[in-house]
Amino acid sequence: MAQLNHSKNSQKISENSLTQRINNNILSLALPKNDISKAMNYALLNPGKRVRPILLYLVADALNLDLKKIDPIALSVELIHTYSLIHDDLPCMDDDDFRRGQQSLHKKFSESTAILSGDAMQSEAFKIIAENNYLNAVEKVSVISELAEVIGANGMILGQYKDILFENTEPTKNEILEMARLKTSLLIEFCILCPVKTFASLNKAWLNLARSVGEGFQLVDDLLDLSQTSQHIGKTAKKDLMNNKKTFPIYYGKDATEVEIDKRSKISKESLVKLGLHNCLLSEYIEKLFHRTN
């Protein structure tokens, strides 16, 4: 990936350097030394793709913001994402034994430890933002308010609820797309929109970019679940099919899904052009997300 330098950020950034930055921030979390923190670290340090925090940093970089202001938000979002995976993998939810190429948390530790670790990660996510020294109080409140909305009973949790509900119902195309948006897309949209809303000003192009990337990401994910091996994607493949999940590709097939993905890829490119960001790390990374194979 090409490197780009912005005035506010003294070091050249890249996907690798951002991944390193995220991992270092995870390692510097001041967790208590006990089995709960051991479990939290096990889940957090498993080799994830860090898509959400990387998007946050790349948007901030495109806006020429000080990345120090993004550190707490990026760490917080990775905690939220990891907690949601831990709870999703539980036997009473998606019942998955593997995650990021390793045993899922409840298999490695126990169900109760998995539930409690996820719960603690959510608290920690809000604490990190509230206690940070680089954000002022108004910025913190804005970020916390948006994040809590996106992951709560109107957002991510509602999506996960519908995902499980749909195992035993026959949702419409729009209901499937809405479920996927709630479950996955909203948090990705948050990562693109949060730096804009908090430190710059929002417009239609940013909203379109966020939504197309968020929805596109989940469509690609659902397609990979069907078409790749478990080893390649680091979690049980074809699990959606086995669990009677109602994903878009299961219902409408590979070709129709690729049409939907292409639509969103096109909108994201047009939005990036409108924002004058069609030739930077952010646009390269988004292009890569649309064409990823794991």
Next chain:
Amino acid sequence: MAQLNHSKNSQKISENSLTQRINNNILSLALPKNDISKAMNYALLNPGKRVRPILLYLVADALNLDLKKIDPIALSVELIHTYSLIHDDLPCMDDDDFRRGQQSLHKKFSESTAILSGDAMQSEAFKIIAENNYLNAVEKVSVISELAEVIGANGMILGQYKDILFENTEPTKNEILEMARLKTSLLIEFCILCPVKTFASLNKAWLNLARSVGEGFQLVDDLLDLSQTSQHIGKTAKKDLMNNKKTFPIYYGKDATEVEIDKRSKISKESLVKLGLHNCLLSEYIEKLFHRTN
């Protein structure tokens, strides 16, 4: 209970009026109209004692604060407390089928709905504080930061983890007391200390009051579990014994527990005298907590 009037609070307050206020605030939660919110409301509107929010209001009243500033904090704490009960009752945790005299959430709905409802309640708790109009940004950040610390991997969750761990180990007296403090006391201490820290100034007497009430509350709770019927306490009685829990009364007996409770009752009274609050609704309510029978 006697009624007391303070200048800031136009209406006379009582335990009943505060319970009503809390219930009204729960009812006015802008939850989405779906099964997740149905489950959240089922758990939140079950007839709990509302000890934590009542303590918040009574401390605020003793400090002559505007109770409108307490509304979001009180609602948030009741959400956190309810979420912790829902997750504690799960089969892989304490496996309790009854709560507040009714079926626990996973029995009434499902395990996945119980986990998701608890998760959403935690998000909602932080959102309510972040979005409130009566607190300024600095106050919000202070409350969120303290609350997240108290309920996370250094606090409530660690206590719950130890509580389960101790089912298969032989903890010392201090370890049992520490577990109970983390699991229950810290959130009650938060309710007493939060209005003081956020809107007034903290001193040793407040700290002693908070700790003695918090620890005393859990000791009374553990004693009631052993000595009362299920019908009377609204949850399965003697469950601690059946679950091989290591509570103070199970290990050291009724008499030794009453000695510990009396110690804390005495400290709380002395602290209230030092604070000049030995003859108000707060002191009456605390006295009642030490002598409750359900």
